[in-house]
Amino acid sequence: MSDTTKIGAAAPLARRAVLKGGAAAAALVAAPAIVRGADPAPIKIGILQPVTGALAMDGEFGRSGAELGVADVNAAGGIKSLGGAKFEIVFGDARSNPEAGVQEVERMQAEGVAAIVGGFASPICLATTQAAARYDLPYIVDVGVSDQIISRGLKNTFRFAPGFGICTRAAIDNLVRINDAAGKPAKTVALVHEDGLFGSGLAKLMATELPKHGFEILETIAIPTPSRDLSNVVLRLRTLNADLVIPSTYYGETVLLARTMQQQRVRPKAVYSVLNGAASNMRFVREFPEAAEKIMDCNHWHDPRNAKNAALRQRVEAGGKQWNYNTPLNYSCVALLADAIDRAGSTDRAKIIAALAASTFAGHLMPYGPTRFENGQNMGAAPVSTQVQDGAIKVVYPDAFADAKPVFPVRA
């Protein structure tokens, strides 16, 4: 019972804090009128990531990218059409759940942000974009692959990265092309997928699409998350002796699968994963170099031919942080937003939304073409096929962005 009184006591405090924040925001808005002619008022933008909880690792990757993106926009002279106005970050922590994400959107709205960037996970993005839509607040989704995010007709929502539909289509196309180029060595496939929405959906799609390209699906193996032991799955893979193993699993199970396959000496012609939890994660490669070697993945990744990425990566790592695809992706989202606000010539939300919708921004770090939004989805975006080669994650397809040739088949 004492809990209730505590909560009751905390509420007026929170209200006071909100009032204080509101007053501060009002003061900030009023300030430029007095000091006009000096520095233009900064433009607040919300950087929303899950930096605590289950998704904290990814949230940190994204936040550090967005931070550097803002630093670079400001260092380059801010928003030119607004007299060199600088970006000012309002950080938000979605605490790895949609409700907390929505709370942070409300707070950012109260603080008067011009736009929000981030979200990372699909459930968070679904909720936060909707919350932002109530205020016509422009929202750039960084990762969130669920296609529901952009299919609800929300005018404020823009997704810079490719979604599930684009990724799976590209994954199949890339695989067919890589296999064709090598003289079609792979004919049979074993699918291993986690039995949730993500893995099952992907496996079903693969099972219908791959046979159209001449692949034979030998078996579809569902595994629970978490799995205690994958010895039997690997045993079946050994009996099946499929040319290709396609895992759609989360980090823990992918690591377990790769390690068990290595131990049981199951060596298919290739392991080709799609949007995998581990195969495009440097930690997996660093901790299990042998198990990870030559595993392929179709996923988000930066454009290795863009020299800016190497420089950015150095800055990230010099700051003691780690590099993952979320970093350049969020950096690029901030740059995309800066470009849109510059063209809009205003922080008016409707004008920013219109400028984003008409964006042809090409100064990003991702392996995408020029930006072109169609119903909020960047149609210029695409995933790439990567492969772990000598302890590094290399882009092997498409050729336009590749920094290595695919080793396919890994074994004859």
Place this chain on the structure above:
Amino acid sequence: MYPLPIIAEAVLNGLLTGSVYALLALGLTLVYGVLHIINFAHGAFLALAMFGVWSLNAGLGLDPYLAILPLTALFFAIGYATQRWIIGPASHGDDGNILLVTLGVSIVIENVLLAVFRSDTRTLQTDYSFNVFEIGPLLVSQARVFGFAGALLVTLALWLLLSRTDAGKAIRAVAKEKLGARLSGIDVAHVYAVTFGVGCATLAVAACLLMPTFYVNPRVGGAFVLVAFTIVVLGGMGSIPGALIGGLVIGVVESLSGLFLGESLGQIGIFLIFILVLLFRPTGLFGARA
């Protein structure tokens, strides 16, 4: 139908996995059999122990098998303290309270782990992680064979402790007749705490045997604890041989049903057995005395 070597290997895999399950069930069944505590914090203590193994390896480079000694001692102490100064006093002798207290302890442990280690999945790499014994066409993971041997040794040690030592005699006396034990001069609170400590110590051993092949995150206990409860019921509440046999049976059943029905459905086999045992032999395989 699969060829015979594959089935043989699946059975072998099941036995190896089952031995680890047995080890986890041992602590649970001991605590239940003596203290009549259904310990919901069992999984959380396992996660804590696994992080202990991981930290010793990542921080000091200590081999997981060498970590068995210090961690067993440490977890005995942790278990002793938890029962003596948290669960015991907080429960006021009411079984319903004990249930809630252990649940509370598990929530606290899991969230502390979450705060300290984040939710990352961690693994440790040893030189022998990928070594195998080649037995004919079978490739058997060395780490899992060590796990199997370890589980048998711990079972034996626990059985000897209970049947051959004074401490064991005191534990059995308290289990059978608490008041009588107290009247004959046994410090019941101490025996309770010792038993809980031994239960936690077996978890430390299990964690050391698991880590060379498994991963750890703060919620890892959940993957094992439900199976451990099933084994305790199957083997008979409080029965040491029951936990061992039950663990091995569950391991093989899970392995074979995984092979024939698929990994997702493989779990059905375990719970089918669980229901059948409850229907036809509610005291479990070895639970006549319970």
